Amino acid sequence: MIIIMLGAQGTGKGTVAGILSKETGMPQVSTGDIFRKNINDKTKLGVEADKYISKGNLVPDDITVPMVEDRLTWDDAKNGVILDGFPRTIEQAEKLDAILEKMGKKVDLVVNLVTPREEIIDRMVTRRICSNKNCKAGYNTKLNPPKVEGICDKCGSPLIQREDDSDPEAINRRLEIYEEKTSPLVKYYENKGVLQTENVSLSINRMGADVARDLLEQIRQRN
Ligand code: ADP
Ligand code: ZN
Numbered sequence: 001m002i003i004i005m006l007g008a009q010g011t012g013k014g015t016v017a018g019i020l021s022k023e024t025g026m027p028q029v030s031t032g033d034i035f036r037k038n039i040n041d042k043t044k045l046g047v048e049a050d051k052y053i054s055k056g057n058l059v060p061d062d063i064t065v066p067m068v069e070d071r072l073t074w075d076d077a078k079n080g081v082i083l084d085g086f087p088r089t090i091e092q093a094e095k096l097d098a099i100l101e102k103m104g105k106k107v108d109l110v111v112n113l114v115t116p117r118e119e120i121i122d123r124m125v126t127r128r129i130c131s132n133k134n135c136k137a138g139y140n141t142k143l144n145p146p147k148v149e150g151i152c153d154k155c156g157s158p159l160i161q162r163e164d165d166s167d168p169e170a171i172n173r174r175l176e177i178y179e180e181k182t183s184p185l186v187k188y189y190e191n192k193g194v195l196q197t198e199n200v201s202l203s204i205n206r207m208g209a210d211v212a213r214d215l216l217e218q219i220r221q222r223n
Helices: 013-024 031-040 044-053 061-072 090-102 117-125 168-182 184-191 208-222
Strands: 002-007 028-030 081-084 107-114 127-130 138-140 195-199
Touching (some): 013 028, 013 081, 013 138, 028 061, 061 081, 184 195
Parallel strands (some): 002 107, 107 195
């Protein structure tokens, strides 16, 4: 099963994808996480990608698309994946369709997370990640704090703020790009009949974990 997580920054895509992955056994394929790991390891791909990521711009398709294509061929992906952060443009969606078609697969479900703008900015600013690159657990100082301030519950490493989350210009740039380049994917997948929109907001007391629980129920019924 190929599931895509769609939604602006700070809507909880990573949280929902993480829960779905843990419960279904399908890997969470986060392009942002793969880039950050490569930046950390100073690989050629990482050095190149960082030029774009540090400014809040999209990494070009000639780097991003082959990276995802390769990831889809790994053994752990044979029963499906949860794509988190890809595709982000209509071109990427079309390229993904072509890749999947060659593999005899298709996009089965696109979860579109929607959160009010005021909450989004607040959630990006309060977001923290584990500095241990093999753990990379996500937290939020307000909504999902660790048991001990600044320390990862899972591995004890210090929590850090992503560089692009501490830069207001990079935050704004990413939200702008989302509106301009990524939000057209909502219509794209709606037309294919695979879109499911889910509201995530404090105002309705519905968070990522609630959405994930409902989705798991649905996924179980499909299988
Ligand atoms: P966010 O959703 O908060 O922007 P991600 O972790 O998904 O964070 O991505 C971090 C950065 O990695 C993005 O700002 C972008 O520069 C790059 N990136 C991630 N996914 C893609 C993609 N599908 N295409 C191009 N660039 C990407
Ligand atoms: Zn950790």
